[in-house]
Amino acid sequence: MRKVRAAAAPYLLALPAWIWFAIFFVVPIAAMASVSLTTGNLLEGFQQTFSFSNYAKAVGQYHTQLIRSLIYGGIATLIMLVLAYPMAYWIAFKGGRRKSMYLFLLLLPFFVSFVLRTISWGFLLADDGILFGPLKSAGLLPGDFHVLATDVAVIGGLVYNFLPFMVLPIYVALERVDPRVVEAAYDLYASRWAAFRKVVLPLSLPGVFAGVLMTFVPATADPVNARILGGTGNTMIGNIIQTEYLTNNDYPTASALSFTLMAVLLVGIFVYARSLGTENVLEAAAR
Amino acid sequence: MTEIQAGTEAAAAASGAPQVPAIELDGVVKEYLAHGEVVQAVKGVTLAIAEGEFFSLLGPSGCGKTTTMRMVAGFEEPTRGVVRLLGQDVTNVPPNKRDVNMVFQSYALFPHMSVWENVAFGLRRRKVAEAEIRRRVGEMLEIVDLGGREKRRPREMSGGQQQRVALARALVNRPRALLLDEPLGALDLKLRQAMQIELKRIQREVGITFVYVTHDQSEALTMSDRIAVMNDGLVEQLAAPREIYERPATAFVAGFIGTSNLLSGAVDRVESGCAVLKLGEHGRVLVAEASQRAGDPISVTVRPEKITISTEEPSGDISAVRGTVSEVVYLGLYNSYAVRLADGAEVTVFQQNALDSSSTAERGDAVWLSWQPHHSYAIGS
Incomplete structure (x- = not known):
């Protein structure tokens, strides 16, 4: 009896998490799947018709925004990778005793709300705001110069908001690289560049993999940056889903769009994991 | 000599x-x-x-x-x-x-590479021809007895095997x-x-x-x-x-090297090339090849296995000091005795365990310790 109880202990300990997971993830997903297969409107009510017409409508009508979201998310992720890797590298190898302080600085913006931070970026980038206003009156920039309501503003906002999620996993992976292994590479005639390319970089790939997942998915689905920093031509799929739900009350279309986005992201992740060599990544990550 | x-x-x-x-x-x-x-x-x-x-x-x-x-x-x-x-x-x-190449304390093998790639790393950096790399890595893995394990990852191997990979990885570069x-x-x-x-x-x-x-x-x-x-x-x-x-x-x-006894005193006289220092009332330590003269202070080391324990006073031109056995430790191959001298210094003596166990001294016994003059060695003169 005691043995049985001991064996059951881990499961019992995980039970609250499982219940939480069931109520806040499985149930909503199932409900949304069901809603995505209904037809009707808010006034006359929705009927479960198991019709896939919502999906056809979603993709047919909003593929532009869907593709734009993937492109924005992709570009933002690439920029974040380029910015984050040197940052993580520097903190991990040159941070010395101040490592924790640098990490704290990295996370400091999180003490301010996500939306507020994005709005303040809006102020900074406003056509006659504190940054461009003086430059324009000084004649250093043409009068019609603007950044707000462009691709640049939206992608810039995404990069700014999600950068720490790229830095942290890469930092963790780099931190775990044994400095003696890097010394061994130098000892075996590797130049600094060769030691990085052949030893440090491969050993940090699990962090890069995690960082890309943690930034690409939320950046692609994000509605806030496009709404605050973008114009009509920069609408992302997150904005459409929000509008369909909250303004148009077209729950079936919004649900179908959400599922389409999820499916596209899942397929993307799968292909990405495969091409990067899941086995190697998982193997290295398991170490 | x-x-x-x-x-x-x-x-x-x-x-x-x-x-x-x-x-x-x-x-x-x-x-x-x-x-x-x-x-x-x-x-x-x-x-x-x-x-x-x-x-x-x-x-x-x-x-x-x-x-x-x-x-x-x-x-x-x-x-x-x-x-x-x-x-x-x-x-x-x-x-x-x-x-020069180094074998690190923790081996520092490249965890993401196979044994073969680990060993070939240095040769590849030096742009050695592929055929030559194959030959030399193969040869080196044979020398360290790891033939047939080329595809393993370091963490799939035992400590001893990892050690040999580290050795091969360094030596293959000659x-x-x-x-x-x-x-x-x-x-x-x-x-x-x-x-x-x-x-x-x-x-x-x-x-x-x-x-x-x-x-x-x-x-x-x-x-x-x-x-x-x-x-x-x-x-x-x-x-x-x-x-x-x-x-x-x-x-x-x-x-630092092995166990050693340190005895200090002043040289009493020099007799036929041996410095003699008195220890206690009857004790004497003979030191061959000491450069000290009579009256000079001297520190002498003697290894525990060179000392003989006896109950009777030894005779001849050898070192002999008196003491009381304060500890006997049985160590299988030999016994270790701690013997306290009259001046309070403790001397460690190793005596091989012979078949005849009757000769062993007991705790509390009064004994004589003796050794040859060339087994006393004056240090730090």
């Missing part, structure tokens, strides 16, 4: 043939800045290691032996002094341009010298002993200079042609193992 000759012979054999030493350290000093203070890790080391020699740097942790080795490898730059490899000044040459930093530290006793013999075999086979850093005196005694005993950033003694053991130059060496 015969022991001394054997010791110097080994040293001469090791340093005899080539004119230019494989490794030369000339007045090497390494200073660090720690908490705003200058700390000297190495306080001035000058030594020459001959080609093909198995050379050990032996000392307690913090004595500067690892720092010394890292300066030879190029990971640390000396604050002062010169490092030469085969006569060439390499003091400021980075490690990737030095023709360096001028191989530096080994406590390479057997992580292995258990049995495996360590087996690897000691294995290392010696491999060194003979490849004929490369080995510089071996260890804090384990038995390891250094077993494998080395010569040993530099280091303490507090300085070399205390540099000699063949036998000489280091039989004729320790300083009290530190005597205490």
